[in-house]
Amino acid sequence: MDKLLVSLAVAVMIVTSAFAQDPYAGLREKWLQTAEDAKPELVYKDIAPVAVVQAVQDGSAFQGWKYVESGSPEELYGKNFKEVESVTLDFGKHSVGYFSFHTKTLSRCIDAPVRFKFTFGEVPAELNTPFDPWNKERLGRAWMQDETVTLTRLDEWVTIPRRVAFRYVKIEMMGWPGGGYDFAIDGLSFRSQTTAREVKTRLSPDCPERIRRIHDVGIETLRECMQTVYEDGPKRDQRLWIGDLYLEALANSVSFRNFDLTKRCLYLFAALSREDGVLFAPVIEDPVPHPQYGTYIPSYAMLWNVTLADYLSDTGDKETAEDLFPVTKVQIEDGLSFLGDDNLFDVNKKPGWFFIDHRGGLDVSASMQGVLIFALKRTYDLACSLGKEKEVSQYPALIKQLTQAARKKLYDRKSGLVLSGPSSQVSIMSQAWMIIAGVLSPKEGAKAIETALQTEECVMPGTPYATHYLLEAMLRCGLGSKARAYMEEYWGGMVDKGADTFWEAYDPKDDFYSPYGFHPLNSACHAWSCTPVYFIHKYPEVFQD
Numbered sequence: 001m002d003k004l005l006v007s008l009a010v011a012v013m014i015v016t017s018a019f020a021q022d023p024y025a026g027l028r029e030k031w032l033q034t035a036e037d038a039k040p041e042l043v044y045k046d047i048a049p050v051a052v053v054q055a056v057q058d059g060s061a062f063q064g065w066k067y068v069e070s071g072s073p074e075e076l077y078g079k080n081f082k083e084v085e086s087v088t089l090d091f092g093k094h095s096v097g098y099f100s101f102h103t104k105t106l107s108r109c110i111d112a113p114v115r116f117k118f119t120f121g122e123v124p125a126e127l128n129t130p131f132d133p134w135n136k137e138r139l140g141r142a143w144m145q146d147e148t149v150t151l152t153r154l155d156e157w158v159t160i161p162r163r164v165a166f167r168y169v170k171i172e173m174m175g176w177p178g179g180g181y182d183f184a185i186d187g188l189s190f191r192s193q194t195t196a197r198e199v200k201t202r203l204s205p206d207c208p209e210r211i212r213r214i215h216d217v218g219i220e221t222l223r224e225c226m227q228t229v230y231e232d233g234p235k236r237d238q239r240l241w242i243g244d245l246y247l248e249a250l251a252n253s254v255s256f257r258n259f260d261l262t263k264r265c266l267y268l269f270a271a272l273s274r275e276d277g278v279l280f281a282p283v284i285e286d287p288v289p290h291p292q293y294g295t296y297i298p299s300y301a302m303l304w305n306v307t308l309a310d311y312l313s314d315t316g317d318k319e320t321a322e323d324l325f326p327v328t329k330v331q332i333e334d335g336l337s338f339l340g341d342d343n344l345f346d347v348n349k350k351p352g353w354f355f356i357d358h359r360g361g362l363d364v365s366a367s368m369q370g371v372l373i374f375a376l377k378r379t380y381d382l383a384c385s386l387g388k389e390k391e392v393s394q395y396p397a398l399i400k401q402l403t404q405a406a407r408k409k410l411y412d413r414k415s416g417l418v419l420s421g422p423s424s425q426v427s428i429m430s431q432a433w434m435i436i437a438g439v440l441s442p443k444e445g446a447k448a449i450e451t452a453l454q455t456e457e458c459v460m461p462g463t464p465y466a467t468h469y470l471l472e473a474m475l476r477c478g479l480g481s482k483a484r485a486y487m488e489e490y491w492g493g494m495v496d497k498g499a500d501t502f503w504e505a506y507d508p509k510d511d512f513y514s515p516y517g518f519h520p521l522n523s524a525c526h527a528w529s530c531t532p533v534y535f536i537h538k539y540p541e542v543f544q545d
């Protein structure tokens, strides 16, 4: 993006904030330019299909479908496609980028257009579950990756303009070209792209095979999501969300160590924040960087502070941390504005999307209290590293008050559990966030997790995002071998079910679980699922021995 586009993006922001007090006035343009300057180059690789495959319905396969090899691409390339009509190919691994195909006239010449439908799928069931009729309550139909292409000329390469994320492609002939001519699809190619380069760290030679496999799938997941921002999922939503950024940055810090990408993303959020300085939860890069207006997630805004604090400890880049430090104070003020007189986070006080997990029915009050305390602590650490503790001198007292309130009102000493909301709900997330926030001691935390896991009505995580915080909590309270066993079962479970990249949503007890009411809409390569990479490197004694 050149300077003109940066100015255009800023102009959009200024129009929206014309009548408001902009705390970052005069800085947004500079911040957008800094984000632009830190944009890493994409690297491309051309890949080809490895096999023609046949779909097989199988109750023991993930979501009921698997592929078996039935031929080679070379055999397909020699065939009259009018006889083939429909074929599926496996490219051997998940990839993100642009798909091209070549046609060849076999007899006479084209005398009527030919139309194809290409359907791209990350997992087998996605290509074998009818998309229509589409329930309009769901996310948009066009997220599904089926593209129609009509050719009026043959014997040339055609590239489908849409960037896709896939491993399998189904090609169907839609418009019958009549008897006049025969043709073949005689070439398929895919240009994959990522900004990830080589992994800069190594696992110990003693690292067990199962952990190594989980690590490698995590690396592939992160690689695919590292585009010119940390995308959440390259199939869906193809944008930068703070919660996903936080976890991707953790995994990146122990693998690709591409800190420019983290820096770029931090600046994008700051530059594109709301007119009162509070961060929007997602931003979108094209055609010019802009926020997803209206989407505000207080938990995510606070986690941006933690990401900046981590970035400083990983890189020592004080210039960036100092530049962006004022933004952290606004996120904390915003978080504090949800407190009731009892010093507890009140989700009914103001509107917002209090995202902790996609699991339906989760009461998030206790978790939000935990996120706020955690963000206060990490923002205070950040201030201390920058010598700015005087600017936030009220934080230690606030941390104390919020911790006391949580211990008094949310922690039930008798059962040893954190209870959330009016129905005193038991969930894994409430325990995890109270441990991460340091509200529970490691001993209390260990008991809370173990008790919650044995409680029948306990609300379990529905995503690897939430499961990340469970593992983090386990490791903080000395449950290392439990954390490892949980990782082997949860992420290892996806590997056992054929994952070559980790999924957005996963419930080991329900392969069809979807936050969107339709499992093919789930993203099967989702950034927030890559964090085994972080845990395995950060705690080698727990995972690599």
Ligand code: RAM
Residues within 6 Å of the ligand: 232, 233, 237, 241, 242, 243, 244, 355, 504, 528
């Ligand atoms: C969905 C995606 C994304 C997440 C938001 C909250 O759109 O799963 O990764 O951050 O929800």
